[in-house]
Amino acid sequence: MSKHFQFLDLPRKMPRELPVAVRLAGWQEIYGQFEQTGAAEQSARCLDCGNPYCEWKCPVHNYIPNWLKLVQEGRLFEAATLAHETNPLPEVCGRVCPQDRLCEGDCTLNDGFGAVTIGAVEKYIVDEAFRAGWRPDLSAVKKTGKRVAIIGAGPAGLSCADRLVRRGIEAHVFDRYEEIGGLLTFGIPPFKLEKEVIATRRQVLESMGVLFHLNTEIGRDIAFADLQRDYDAVFAGTGAYTSLDGGLTGRDLQGVTLALPFLIANARRLLGSGDANDPLLDLKGKRVVVLGGGDTAMDCVRTSVRLGAASVTCAYRRDEANMPGSRREVKNAKDEGVEFLFNRQPLSIRPRNSNGGSGQVGAVSVVETRLGAPDANGRQAAETVPGSESELAADIVILAFGFRPSPASWLAEHGVALESDGRIKLGPGLPYQTSNPKIFAGGDNVRGADLVVTAVHDGREAGNAIARMLLR
Ligand code: FAD
Ligand code: SF4
Incomplete structure (x- = not known):
């Protein structure tokens, strides 16, 4: 069978994914690395279709089919050089790009056969080339004095x-x-x-x-x-x-935090440069509600699970299909035990004691939504459903509404x-x-x-x- 049909024999396969129990016990990346054979086999699934939609969709226009071919041929250092021609940080993009919306989403094989694992191969090329001692060659560069x-x-x-x-x-x-x-x-x-x-x-x-x-x-x-x-x-x-806070009443209650200070505190703690006992990170046994549906919200829910929260709920005002983040991250969050409540719009954040004041948070008041007519950008607005108000009990509320x-x-x-x-x-x-x-x-x-x-x-x-x- 010609190499053009290898995708029929070889299914799409990602490098190993850590079992959920292992993931939750630490902070390791959940995807592993291809072996050389695995990377070459997955690269050989590329059809070399002549009009590489993946390359067009990639915002930096990586030479994807070309480096996939070099990986098949075991020419790792040439692949690393080529990857850097278009992308100064290929090992990072290979890990964090929402490939399902970018290169892999437009792969010709993403039509029932399973897209080529472009991101994982990009990461493989650079990680392995660095490990083997490859470095960008600047020996011919002359200083300009600028x-x-x-x-x-x-x-x-x-x-x-x-x-x-x-x-x-x-x-x-x-x-x-x-x-x-x-x-x-x-x-x-x-x-x-x-x-x-x-x-x-x-x-x-x-x-x-x-x-x-x-x-x-x-x-x-x-x-x-x-x-x-x-x-x-x-x-x-x-x-x-500048974090958007949604303007909700109750956002100053104790236990309510913006997403970024929470994530930064955890990053610093793990790097050893932060407060190991930061109260923001004390989630053990607590009920956490995260408001928002993008990548930042997914990072907050998955961090909360690892910090030992008793329950983690993500409330998002549209349906799952309209979530702005990567599909892969939503799936990972679900696998890790996060509960999703779609079509729920927050109305206010409520104190634990009904007499209000600047006390401790106790709940988020939400209303159900349904999707209305698409706007000029084709995005459907969320309309509230009268009479569908309810409360989500919460000890911690994390606001992940985005940034400007x-x-x-x-x-x-x-x-x-x-x-x-x-x-x-x-x-x-x-x-x-x-x-x-x-x-x-x-x-x-x-x-x-x-x-x-x-x-x-x-x-x-x-x-x-x-x-x-x-x-x-
Ligand atoms: P930044 O990465 O924000 O870097 C700006 C830098 O400028 C900072 O280090 C800051 O300290 C510094 N700075 C600012 N002002 C000054 C000053 N006056 N003096 C000195 N230094 C200053 N994107 C993805 O593609 N995939 C993801 O999975 C993803 N996940 C994300 C998760 C979270 C929680 C967040 C918040 C964003 C995520 N993004 C993701 C988006 C992505 O991280 C950003 O779009 C990207 O980092 C923007 O790059 P940047 O260089 O413009 O800014
Ligand atoms: Fe481009 Fe990102 Fe895909 Fe790499 S992972 S090819 S940078 S879209």
Whole structure:
């Protein structure tokens, strides 16, 4: 049988998935690694269909069929080099991209046969190449004497730095946190992305010449004007950190928390830089209700289960089909014992004692919803069903309604125009250049809260544009 029909003999197979009991006992990534044979076999399922929809759908347009072929042929280092041509953080995207909505969703085989396991192969290529000693080859790069300041060591900032040092431009990355990665380190929990992956990437970037200045907040520890003066260009990859709280009454009650402080506290505790006894993380035996239905909500419910909550319930105002997060993460949460209540809109957060006050949370009052007519974007609005109000008992309530950017005042003071919702506005000049020609921006602070892979795309393209401006 010709290789084009291998998918008929070889079903889609992910690397090993930890049994639920093992998952819940720790923080390990739940998916393992392919062996060389497994990676080659799964790669050989690619039809090489001539019009690679997967490549088009991937936001960084990875050369997917090409690196799948190199894996089949055992040419690991060439595959790693090719993977890095389009993606400065392939081992991260291979782990956390919602592949079911991106590359794998558009694989020709995702039509009953099972899509090629693109994300798992991408992760295999880079993890194994690093393990075998492969590193990006910058031996031919000549120093240009130019230097760029990058604010934010999240995926956008790191991708920008990668592209700049490959062009001989010094990249200085400043971050207020004690470790690089942005939300890769402090938001996304280790069961999706172990922090050793970021530590390895930090070593690789440092070996390429990227300079990190951590525990350094621009606007507090260093004035933005100093960066403007001392560097040839600035890239702002500062993310989106204003949490939406839904405006619910009772959100100030004890036991109610926003998603990000909760996840950051847990990330810091696991990294050893936080409070091991942080009261935010004391969920043992408690009933936790998480409000929201995106990736952040899924991370909160799965973290709560691991912290020993007695029960974890996720209430979401639309139905399952309309959840914005990855299908895979919803399934993982269900497997780990999370209860989902779809079509439930929160109305208020109630105190434990009926006389109210600023006491302890006791319940979330919800109303059932049904989906109405689709809006201009085709998304159906949730309408409430009169008379269907009820209460969900809760000792802890986590609000995971999303984020929006809150750009620092120094951006506007330096002539950077903003959109009315706080996102940084890009100018008409080079890609990712703002209205101040020396300042570029990308990732969540331009798009609003989005994805790792889109932040990687923006950082990559901004880095290329800055190099074009400085080296012409
Ligand atoms: P960030 O990752 O937020 O990085 C910004 C960095 O800038 C931070 O390190 C911050 O400390 C620093 N910074 C800000 N201001 C300053 C300053 N003044 N001085 C110095 N440093 C500063 N996406 C996925 O694709 N898959 C997922 O599974 C996924 N899960 C997620 C889970 C959670 C809980 C959250 C919150 C998001 C998740 N996302 C996921 C979204 C994804 O993490 C973000 O879209 C992505 O990290 C944005 O990258 P960024 O570089 O723009 O910003
Ligand atoms: Fe798929 Fe993301 Fe990798 Fe692109 S970067 S191939 S979307 S996993």
